[in-house]
Amino acid sequence: MVEESFLIGAMRLEEYMRVLVGMSGGIDSSVAALLLKEAGHEVVGVTMSIWSKGNPFSGELKKNACFGPNEEEDIAEARRVSGMLGIEYHVLDCAKQYEQIVIEDFKSEYMAGRTPNPCVWCNSLIKFGALPKIARESGIEFDAFATGHYAQVGKNGDRWNLMRAKDLRKDQTYFLYRLTQKQLSEVMFPLGKATKEEARRLCIEHGFFTEDKDESQDFYSGDYSDLLQTEPKMGNIVDKKGTVLGQHEGYWKYTIGQRRGLKISSERPLYVIRLDAQENEVVVGHEEDTFGDALIAENLNWIAVESLDTSIEVQAKIRSTGSPKAALVETREDGTVSVRFAEPQKAVTPGQSVVFYQDDVVLGGGVIR
CATH class of the missing domain: 2.40.30.10 (Translation factors)
Structure with missing residues (x-):
């Protein structure tokens, strides 16, 4: 049995529910499903498929990324864990929605000289949006939706609140701040009061994974140039006064605060302080300018x-x-x-x-x- 302390305040224990759990094939979502089942709920596992076989991909494959051609491995892991738990399991195709919302925003933001955070939009519009919607349209019935995020949800008066997890080192509320009142009213975060060490221990104890199991960290398992699908565009790297210090092959390859990869000799370290998409310039300065x-x-x-x-x-x-x-x-x-x-x-x-x-x-x- 799972420790009671994990469950207090982490889920609605006063009633039986059929809970749809978003499973990524990793430690956290697997433990979330375990905790819910141990709490007496009927658990249904689901994985969203977001990779289309026609997507461009080049270069070395990075493991532990959410979006990439290695998605089938994650699905196989989620299916295996679901089998060990004895729960119903489904794979739902969300690739079209993911590409239209997350990837298109990713492209437009980078090309405008900004640095997007695709995980924020994926959570609010795909994982907590399109996925439960497609599940219901597919005839999968459930009362609540759960994930392995480290966060907590509660209620203050008539408003649902999103709150930081017990384990502040793993707290993921930054990525969840766009959730709506309706989404929060239907969600469970079973790991809200658990630590990462506790979750990993439970995973090993129940035989889901071995001790060397890694966790997903990156957004994309390839090079961002694959997704942007744009040709190199030579431009200048300039200082604050506009003096040309070097060249670049695309301002979208840089981000604010970046120090490495500028290929410019300088007595003091240089940092990217601004991206000018209109002028096709990367503006650099010293650390105090950041x-x-x-x-x-x-x-x-x-x-x-x-x-x-x-x-x-x-x-x-x-x-x-x-x-x-x-x-x-x-x-x-x-x-x-x-x-x-x-x-x-x-x-x-x-x-x-x-x-x-x-x-x-x-x-x-x-x-x-």
Whole structure:
């Protein structure tokens, strides 16, 4: 049996449910299915197929990526674990929706000189959107949807809240901030109160995987150029004054804060500080030039509040691997918000997300403009 402490507050134990579990063939989703079954729910495993055989792919294959030609291996693992658990299992084709939403956004953002976060859009629109919808359209009945994300969900008054996981090192709320009230009302996060070490131990104890099992980390298992499908376009690498320091083959191959790969000799290290798609330029500066104390965010999604009509003090997170930092958020007339940090932050990157927290509660977030 699974430890009771894993289950308290992680799922609705007061009633029996038929729960659809998104299974990736990895440790976390496998343990999520296990915990739900041990809690007495009827569990149905499902994997979304997002790779089309006609997709371009070149170069060395990276393991442990969500999107790539090695998808069949992940499906085989998810099917095997489902068999060990004795649960119903399905594979649903979500490739068309994934390409139309996630890949097209990925392409347009990079070509506009921004750095997108495809996992954010995949979660809100595909994994928690298209997948459950396609499952119901396929005749699969279920009462709730669950994944192996490290996050928690609760309710405050009439609003569902997204909250950080017990294991803050693995917390994945940054990637989930675009979930809607309806999605949160139907979701379960069985690993919300577990640690990664506990999940891995359970996986090994139940014979799902061996100790050397890796976890998925990357978005794509090939080179991003495969997805962008664009020819090299020579341009200049310039400093803040416009002085040409070198050349590049495509501004979309760079990101804000990048230091390596510039191939420019300099007495002090140079960093990418801006991408100019219109001029086809990569602008570089020194480390102090990578810091900024403010940003504007658009395309907002609020969770803990219906909307924001005043300024509010928050902890703001501008990248998944960073920690939340003190900031003041203020609304603007055009529907965006300004975010001013108490201390300058390094590599504020257009296209990435900024997520707002108060304690462990996710207020909402938006895309950095």
